[in-house]
Amino acid sequence: MPSPTTLHLLCGKIAAGKSTLAARLARAERTVLVAEDHWLSTLYPDAIVTLEDYRERSARLEGMMAPHLASVLRAGAAVVLDFHMNTRDRRDWAKDIAREAGVDAVLHWLDPPDAVCRARLRARNAAGTHAYEVSDAMFDRFTAHYDPPDPSEGWTIERYDGAP
Amino acid sequence: MIHLVCGSTGAGKTTYSQQLADEVGGMVFSIDAWMITLFGQDTPKQLTPSWFMPRVERCEAQMKPLVLRLAALRIPSVLDLGFQRKEHRDSYRSFSAEHGLDLRMHVLDVPPDIRWARVSRRNAHADQPGTLNVSRSMFDYIETIWEPPTDDEVNDTPV
Numbered sequence: 094m095p096s097p098t099t100l101h102l103l104c105g106k107i108a109a110g111k112s113t114l115a116a117r118l119a120r121a122e123r124t125v126l127v128a129e130d131h132w133l134s135t136l137y138p139d140a141i142v143t144l145e146d147y148r149e150r151s152a153r154l155e156g157m158m159a160p161h162l163a164s165v166l167r168a169g170a171a172v173v174l175d176f177h178m179n180t181r182d183r184r185d186w187a188k189d190i191a192r193e194a195g196v197d198a199v200l201h202w203l204d205p206p207d208a209v210c211r212a213r214l215r216a217r218n219a220a221g222t223h224a225y226e227v228s229d230a231m232f233d234r235f236t237a238h239y240d241p242p243d244p245s246e247g248w249t250i251e252r253y254d255g256a257p
Numbered sequence: 258m259i260h261l262v263c264g265s266t267g268a269g270k271t272t273y274s275q276q277l278a279d280e281v282g283g284m285v286f287s288i289d290a291w292m293i294t295l296f297g298q299d300t301p302k303q304l305t306p307s308w309f310m311p312r313v314e315r316c317e318a319q320m321k322p323l324v325l326r327l328a329a330l331r332i333p334s335v336l337d338l339g340f341q342r343k344e345h346r347d348s349y350r351s352f353s354a355e356h357g358l359d360l361r362m363h364v365l366d367v368p369p370d371i372r373w374a375r376v377s378r379r380n381a382h383a384d385q386p387g388t389l390n391v392s393r394s395m396f397d398y399i400e401t402i403w404e405p406p407t408d409d410e411v412n413d414t415p416v
Contacts, residue, residue: 125327
C-alpha cells in the first residue's frame with residue numbers, strides 16, 4: 094500500500110496568486126496538478142460569460158472530477174487542486190474527496206489586499222496569459238461571494254498574507 | 258501503462274474497467290460518465306455526431322495530459338472510451354508509442370443478443386448514474402460502426 098498523501102487546496106480572490114502557488118506546490122514529487130480554469134476553458138469554449146454560467150459549468154466539473162481525484166489520491170499521489178475554495182459549498186465538496194480517499198487536506202489561503210489582486214489582474218489581462226480575461230466589474234461580482242474559511246470548519250490552514 | 262477496454266454497446270466495458278482498475282491500482286476514464294455529467298444537460302433532442310464528436314474530443318483532450326502525468330507516477334490508466342473503431346484504437350496506439358507508454362488492449366467479445374438483453378435491462382433502470390439510455394435504433398447504429406479488433410491488433414492477452 095502506498096502511504097497516505099495530501100490534497101492541497103487553494104483559497105483566495107481572483108488574481109490573489111492561487112495558480113502561481115499551485116504550480117509551485119505541484120513541483121513536489123508524486124504530485125498531480127488539476128486546474129479548474131484550464132478544464133473549463135477546454136470543455137466549454139465560449140460558454141462561460143456570466144457568473145451564473147461559471148457556477149453551472151463548474152458544478153458539472155465538480156461532479157465529474159470528485160471520483161477521479163479520490164482515485165488519484167488513493168493510488169498514492171498528492172493532488173494540488175487549483176479550484177478556488179472561496180465558498181463553503183466548494184470546501185465541503187473538497188473535504189468529502191479527502192475523506193473518501195482517506196487522506197489529509199491542507200488549505201492554502203492567500204489573502205493579499207484587494208489592490209494587489211486588482212493590479213495583478215490587470216497585468217494578467219494585458220499579458221493574455223490566463224484562460225479567462227476578467228474585468229474589474231467581474232472581480233467585484235466574484236468577490237461579493239468570497240467567503241473565507243471559518244475556524245469551525247476545522248481546516249489545516251497555511252496562510253499567506255501577500256501574493257506568492 | 259494504459260489499458261484500452263474495447264467492445265460494442267452492452268459488452269460490459271465500464272464494469273470490467275472498474276474491476277481492472279481496482280486490480281492494477283489504476284484510474285478509470287469512462288467516456289459515458291464524462292459526457293453525461295459534463296454535457297448531459299445540453300444534449301439536443303436529436304443526437305447527432307456533429308454535436309457529440311467535438312465534445313468527446315474535448316473530453317479526450319483533457320484526459321490525455323492526466324494519463325501522461327499518472328503514467329509518469331507509475332499509476333496505470335484504464336481507458337473506457339468505447340474503441341469501437343479501429344481508427345480510434347490506432348490513435349491511442351500512436352499516442353502510447355509517442356510517449357513510450359505500454360499499452361494493453363482488452364477486448365470484450367459478447368454476442369449481440371446478450372448485449373441487447375443487458376442494454377434493455379439497463380434502460381429499465383436508467384436512473385443509475387453514468388449510464389445512458391440506448392434505444393434499439395441507437396444500438397443498431399453502433400453495431401454498424403463496431404469494428405472488432407483483428408488478431409494482430411490484439412498482441413496481448415485477449416479476454
